[in-house]
Amino acid sequence: MDRKPKPLLEVFHYKDKEQPSLLSTQLNRLRKERVLTDVLLCSDNTEVACHRNVLASSSPYFTAMFCHNFRESQQQKVRLKGISSGILSGIVDYVYTGSVVITMDTVLPMMQAASMFQYTRLFEACSHFLQEQLSPENCLSMIRLSDILQCGSLKEKAREMAVRNFSDVSNSEDLCEMSLPELMNYLEDDRLCAEEEQVFETLLAWIHHDPFSRRGAISDLFKKVRLRYIHPTYLFQFIASDPLIQSSNLCTEIIESVRRLMFSVSTRCGSDLKPLWAAPRRYTCQETLVLVGGRKNNEQTSREALLFDEQTQRWQWLAKLPLRLYKASYVCIHSVLYVLGGLTMNTERSVVSTAVYTLSLKTNQWRTAEPMIQARFAHQSVAYLHYIFVLGGLGLEMQLCDTVERYSSMFNQWEVMAPMPTAVLHPAVATNDQRIYLFGGEDAMQNPVRIIQVYHIGRNLWSKMESRTVKNVSAPAAVIDNKIYIVGGYTRRMIAYDTKANRFLKCKNMKERRMHHAATVLGDKLYVTGGRFINGHDIIEDSDSFECYDPKTDMWTSKGTLPYKLFDHGSLSMVCISNKPNLP
Incomplete structure (x- = not known):
């Protein structure tokens, strides 16, 4: 039986994956041998021979220099200011090979050169190198550096380090050199990894670094401390007695509002305190x-x-x-x-x-x-607010x-409260909305008790009711x-x-x-x-x-x-x- 002839291949799309690499290798060889080079980049006493078309195709900076009506497009030698010969050689090697060696000695000038010549990927490679060097000791310095270099990726990572290690960072000299808006920005951050007591101590240290010009910021900074999550003893004995706090009418009013809230045994607060009291725990808590x-x-x-x-x-x-x-x-x-x-x-x-x-x-x-x-x-x-209740x-x-006693963490002391109406063993106990609820349990004869006992915390009064549901x-x-x-x-x-x-x-x-x-x-x-x-x-x-x-x-x-x-x-x-x- 005759077979049909195989159809002829009319089109064959061939892609040589090695060609771009071979081309760049050959171009670099020609550069080093000064074959077909048509411009010299000059820095210090060094001249680096290059091909204009290679430079122009590698960055918008050189495209503008050689493809528009600038004088450098006609010059045989182009002098580059503010860049050392070593960095220039490294940049040219990168253009022709895509490779460069970054060290702590060269990263900053390399980054500045990459920014000037608009080599975005090289700029980010330098940023990545600096990110690998981040530590709690240098992260604030890195943030300042990132502002100078306008490097968003470095700034983001350095800030993340500062927020995550705020306990270490808060003791550094760099933090005391922050501006007020910078410090406020940190204290407002929900991701800040620090206890609120430490947040307060940090703002005190910042003010004491330059008390003459900074003491007026105490009330604005104090509002950033989430007082709800500070131990009452620390708040009313240490913070309230601090001279800086006492010098601010607004700060003392805030503390008095918290004190009234605590003594009222209520979870509801006035409109003046509500925005501060309602602040959530930080995400790291x-x-x-x-x-x-x-x-x-x-x-x-x-x-x-x-x-x-x-x-x-x-x-x-x-x-x-x-x-x-x-x-x-x-x-x-x-x-x-x-x-x-x-x-x-x-x-x-x-x-x-x-x-x-x-x-x-x-x-x-x-x-x-x-x-x-x-x-x-x-x-x-x-537990309820700053109290612990012990029952039966x-x-x-x-x-x-049937006895009840209450511990005040504010004063570190116990006091006897009104006894339970009915003494029970092993009831289910919970607190909600200024009340303690006791469900069921058993009596001295180990018989189940079908009652609900309710204690009103603010009034120090008990009530009870029978319930067939409780057993x-x-x-x-x-x-x-x-x-x-x-x-x-x-x-x-x-x-x-x-x-x-x-x-x-x-x-x-x-x-x-x-x-x-x-x-x-x-x-x-x-x-x-x-x-x-x-x-x-x-x-x-x-x-x-x-x-x-x-x-x-x-x-x-x-x-x-x-x-x-x-x-x-x-x-x-x-x-x-x-x-x-x-x-x-």
Whole structure:
């Protein structure tokens, strides 16, 4: 059978990928041998032979010089001012080969030459080299340099370094040389990686560098400090007594407005303070989950403290509690973790404790604080504004307590408050809108109590009401958007109490009947850790579960497992500045 003839190829598009490289290599060889060169670029006592057409095709600068009616287009020798012979040779090598060596000695003149001759990619290569040299010690100098060179990419990276390492940068002489608008720009930045106390100390150092001309800026700078996130003791004892602050009527008025807000036990502030008080935390102040204490692997009371790193999805170990405490309570206020009371387990004879231990993520060290008035364990603690409230529990004689005491972080002292109407053990406790809510719990005979007890913080008054919906024991509670979520408590059920509408809402059930677990809020989600659960054979088991509930979707998702099984522990959301605490 005859085959059809193969059609002739009428068009063949050929592209030689090596030709551009070979061409530039040959042109560079011709330049070095001075073959067909038609212009000499002169600098110092050096003459570099080049081809006009190569230079003109490489940059708009040389295009204008040789292709328009400038005198250089007719000259055999073109003298270039302000550029050294070494830099000129490097620029010409770059034009012909695309390669150049950049060092710390040559980067600045090379960058200036690249800017003058309009070699954009070479200019950015120099910028990249300088970015690799950035450090907290030189980033402010680099910002000034980037302004001189008009280099946006270097300025952006240097500023990012300064913002991320503000703790180191704030101590530098360069910061004190900033103009007022420059400093204001930093203090307004939500990305600033610094505690607000340090922000205040930075503005003081800046003013004291030139007090005669700068002291008038104190009120404008002070408005940039986010007072809501400063520890009250620091604010009212250190800041309020500073001579510069006292010299400004506006500053003292702001502090007095904050003081009135604190003493009113209200989260609502006046119109004059509202813009300052409403300023959000800086982006670098991230909430992180911390677990502390509890019973580990059903063996013994744990001294462990763990932090969950959201970025790596891993647990990190913090400094251990100074001693083992059975059924202490845990609370966080002003970015400090408090462990209150408990039954000491380090001695031959267990002792009910009044001790208070604190942990700051900044130092990762445990310290002692002012002890409680009454020794207690199996109690509850909640934080509200600058107060910590401790409620109920078991006292020295193992009797069930109805007592309440309050700690003021402003004055570092405890005081006795109105007792609970009904003493209960293991209720679900939460605070919202100047009130503390206690749901359920059990009485001295271990019978579930179907009541809601409400404490009005400002009035120091209790009220209570019966509710058939409430039947929880050893269940945590947490608040999201004015709704108090009661998670389990010898049941799978989770319910939400709407404090505004005064009604309960049903939520998605958990997988198992859970108790002695812990819950806390991060962002707008509820995180539940550990506890004990009743399996399908009605046997109680310890849990290492780590789950997340999203109220928007009413869905539970698993976050993996804890490093070990844990119950009766504290679960807290704490703010850390860099999300990298000073781990041991």
